[in-house]
Amino acid sequence: xxxxxxxxxxxxxxxxxxxxxxxxxxxxxxxxxxxxxxxxxxxxxxxxxxxxxxxxxxxxxxxxxxxxxxxxxxxxxxxxxxxxxxxxxxxxxxxxxxxxxxxxxxxxxxxxxxxxxxxxxxxxxxxxxxxxxxxxxxxxxxxxxxxxxxxxxxxxxxxxxxxxxxxxxxxxxxxxxxxxxxxxxxxxxxxxxxxxxxxxxxxxxxxxxxxxxxxxxxxxxxxxxxxxxxxxxxxxxxxxxxxxxxxxxxxxxxxxxxxxxxxxxxxxxxxxxxxxxxxxxxxxxxxxxxxxxxxxxxxxxxxxxxxxxxxxxxxxxxxxxxxxxxxxxxxxxxxxxxxxxxxxxxxxxxxxxxxxxxxxxxxxxxxxxxxxxxxxxxxxxxxxxxxxxxxxxxxxxxxxxxxxxxxxxxxxxxxxxxxxxxxxxxxxxxxxxxxxxxxxxxxxxxxxxxxxxxxxx
Amino acid sequence: xxxxxxxxxxxxxxxxxxxxxxxxxxxxxxxxxxxxxxxxxxxxxxxxxxxxxxxxxxxxxxxxxxxxxxxxxxxxxxxxxxxxxxxxxxxxxxxxxxxxxxxxxxxxxxxxxxxxxxxxxxxxxxxxxxxxxxxxxxxxxxxxxxxxxxxxxxxxxxxxxxxxxxxxxxxxxxxxxxxxxxxxxxxxxxxxxxxxxxxxxxxxxxxxxxxxxxxxxxxxxxxxxxxxxxxxxxxxxxxxxxxxxxxxxxxxxxxxxxxxxxxxxxxxxxxxxxxxxxxxxxx
Numbered sequence: 001x002x003x004x005x006x007x008x009x010x011x012x013x014x015x016x017x018x019x020x021x022x023x024x025x026x027x028x029x030x031x032x033x034x035x036x037x038x039x040x041x042x043x044x045x046x047x048x049x050x051x052x053x054x055x056x057x058x059x060x061x062x063x064x065x066x067x068x069x070x071x072x073x074x075x076x077x078x079x080x081x082x083x084x085x086x087x088x089x090x091x092x093x094x095x096x097x098x099x100x101x102x103x104x105x106x107x108x109x110x111x112x113x114x115x116x117x118x119x120x121x122x123x124x125x126x127x128x129x130x131x132x133x134x135x136x137x138x139x140x141x142x143x144x145x146x147x148x149x150x151x152x153x154x155x156x157x158x159x160x161x162x163x164x165x166x167x168x169x170x171x172x173x174x175x176x177x178x179x180x181x182x183x184x185x186x187x188x189x190x191x192x193x194x195x196x197x198x199x200x201x202x203x204x205x206x207x208x209x210x211x212x213x214x215x216x217x218x219x220x221x222x223x224x225x226x227x228x229x230x231x232x233x234x235x236x237x238x239x240x241x242x243x244x245x246x247x248x249x250x251x252x253x254x255x256x257x258x259x260x261x262x263x264x265x266x267x268x269x270x271x272x273x274x275x276x277x278x279x280x281x282x283x284x285x286x287x288x289x290x291x292x293x294x295x296x297x298x299x300x301x302x303x304x305x306x307x308x309x310x311x312x313x314x315x316x317x318x319x320x321x322x323x324x325x326x327x328x329x330x331x332x333x334x335x336x337x338x339x340x341x342x343x344x345x346x347x348x349x350x351x352x353x354x355x356x357x358x359x360x361x362x363x364x365x366x367x368x369x370x371x372x373x374x375x376x377x378x379x380x381x382x383x384x385x386x387x388x389x390x391x392x393x394x395x396x397x398x399x400x401x402x403x404x405x406x407x408x409x410x411x412x413x414x415x416x417x418x419x420x421x422x423x424x425x426x427x428x429x430x431x432x433x434x435x436x437x438x439x440x441x442x443x444x445x446x447x448x449x450x451x452x453x454x455x456x457x
Numbered sequence: 458x459x460x461x462x463x464x465x466x467x468x469x470x471x472x473x474x475x476x477x478x479x480x481x482x483x484x485x486x487x488x489x490x491x492x493x494x495x496x497x498x499x500x501x502x503x504x505x506x507x508x509x510x511x512x513x514x515x516x517x518x519x520x521x522x523x524x525x526x527x528x529x530x531x532x533x534x535x536x537x538x539x540x541x542x543x544x545x546x547x548x549x550x551x552x553x554x555x556x557x558x559x560x561x562x563x564x565x566x567x568x569x570x571x572x573x574x575x576x577x578x579x580x581x582x583x584x585x586x587x588x589x590x591x592x593x594x595x596x597x598x599x600x601x602x603x604x605x606x607x608x609x610x611x612x613x614x615x616x617x618x619x620x621x622x623x624x625x626x627x628x629x630x631x632x633x634x635x636x637x638x639x640x641x642x643x644x645x646x647x648x649x650x651x652x653x654x655x656x657x658x659x660x661x662x663x664x665x666x667x668x669x670x671x672x673x674x675x676x677x678x679x680x681x682x683x684x685x686x687x688x689x690x691x692x693x694x695x696x697x698x699x700x701x702x703x704x705x706x707x708x709x710x711x712x713x714x715x716x717x718x719x720x721x722x723x724x725x726x727x728x729x730x731x732x733x734x735x736x737x738x739x740x
Binding site for chain 2: 019
């Protein structure tokens with residue numbers, strides 16, 4: 001039993017140890033480096049085609065192609081969190097005890113042993129000196145506390161006491177930021193939506209897991225435009241968006257790259273653009289009957305071939321299909337059969353493969369339309385992250401640049417004399433050089449005031 | 458006609474002169490030359506400040522109207538400015554003139570690289586849509602103040618390690634005896650790292666807030682983001698080790714050099730070797 005609690009204690013100590021903190025920081029740094037050197041976002045199949053089988057197996061097992069989302073990388077982040085929680089829990093009671101500590105008495109002999117201490121003699125009695133000392137101290141220090149002492153005046157004065165707690169604020173802020181990120185990934189979503197001019201949609205394709213979700217409202221793109229500077233560099237990408245709810249337009253806004261639109265918690269960012277097929281004019285020749293038909297196919301709309309029960313639609317469009325130029329997929333739907341389709345090369349109208357079943361297809365002309373690529377996001381955790389960021393900055397700034405400064409003062413009768421003897425000592429939790437200057441100034445001010453009060457008598 | 462490029466050319470050579478003064482002062486143990494270094498440093502910083510403001514105005518005259526922080530050339534100029542500003546403030550506060558060699562050298566190298574590299578375009582360019590944001594100034598200024606503090610810290614670390622090589626001969630006749638004591642160098646180094654860490658944190662956070670409003674995500678593990686986080690990890694490890702484990706001196710100096718290596722990779726390596734969202738910083 002004894003041994004077991006010893007083991008758990010050792011384990012707990014190790015979890016909160018500084019060695020672990022520094023190791024985790026350095027290991028995280030090294031792993032992050034691997035992630036920036038290895039191409040991220042390859043699918044397992046792509047990895048297998050690029051690397052030798054053994055290497056590919058290793059890469060896929062360790063998840064090197066999507067390193068920052070792997071379980072083991074997140075475990076490292078979790079370990080950092082556990083480490084900072086345990087180490088904060090272990091140190092906090094000590095800090096609090098130190099902050100709560102109140103002197104019960106001040107031993108003048110001990111004050112002389114401080115690295116920063118000063119003896120001041122005066123022609124006043126300690127009762128006369130007391131208001132001068134309290135006055136000088138309370139100008140510099142917010143909290144001046146008298147230590148009960150019958151035959152002398154003894155007090156402590158301190159400031160910046162909370163600076164010792166700031167390091168816990170920094171630690172907590174890391175947890176808050178990660179909590180915000182976690183909430184965002186659980187309750188939020190991130191995806192994209194491509195809208196042609198005039199088109200409206202509620203469907204967002206998510207980045208993770210090849211899924212789509214439907215928004216409770218539709219977004220319509222009225223216009224997408226790019227403007228350029230004189231030297232040809234792009235100046236502005238602008239999408240004029242409108243929100244449509246139950247067929248009614250309820251909100252309108254133009255978005256730019258740095259100026260997104262937020263509607264009921266969902267934010268739309270200008271992310272990309274491109275052009276897509278609006279409609280295509282085609283000539284279909286029935287190779288069985290020799291008849292030919294001229295049709296206009298609006299993108300993704302079924303059109304019936306006159307005099308038949310066959311319907312065709314332009315289903316997919318690429319500006320450059322495998323270096324063969326522009327191409328589109330034409331799908332033929334015939335009653336009683338599964339739809340069949342094929343890539344039709346638009347620029348190579350004589351290509352013998354431009355056919356679907358018994359129809360030879362020739363594209364006579366196409367009309368394109370611009371589409372805007374929107375990044376769509378809902379992140380309820382973002383405000384928690386912002387809060388964490390603010391706390392972290394304040395915490396770091398105050399941990400670095402504030403110190404806990406404390407003064408001990410004792411003023412009492414010196415042996416066999418009615419004049420008082422004054423002892424002052426000081427200590428600072430950091431930056432002792434700056435505090436030394438402050439301490440000396442304080443002592444000189446006290447000395448001067450005591451002198452002028454003495455001559456006043 | 459005085460324009461910003463003329464002033465920046467003057468700045469480049471004046472930083473070289475400044476570095477040589479500091480170097481000569483340290484080598485010949487002659488303090489008056491060190492103060493020439495200081496005067497040259499302040500004078501050049503003034504000229505460079507004027508040049509940066511002038512370039513800002515010139516961009517308005519061209520009809521573009523943006524702060525001169527938009528590409529690699531302008532960021533190098535700003536880096537040199539920030540390094541010298543931070544160093545000279547430290548020099549005033551610490552009253553130590555012997556630490557100026559490396560900051561002046563880094564400032565000169567940044568200016569020389571910006572001016573003479575054929576791959577860097579010094580023309581004032583209009584802003585890309587991605588950079589049109591009020592966050593641009595906040596993000597670049599905070600990051601570069603951090604980088605500059607780490608550059609100064611790297612210089613102090615070099616001096617510390619040089620000084621340490623002479624521990625066998627600590628007398629007043631040692632070659633590096635004109636430098637502050639090792640203990641003092643360690644303290645300056647620590648103060649610089651604290652300062653840099655605060656600004657690096659601010660830089661990462663402003664970048665993160667900006668990314669959220671431009672790209673819709675405050676963290677995307679883009680190589681630049683990741684490398685700035687790696688740098689942050691290294692300096693965080695250093696600060697923890699120094700505060701709690703009592704690491705002093707040599708180990709801190711070496712970690713600071715590693716940290717500055719990460720800063721350099723974040724700044725240059727990521728731009729040239731890795732692709733990502735920060736690609737506009739390559740030209």
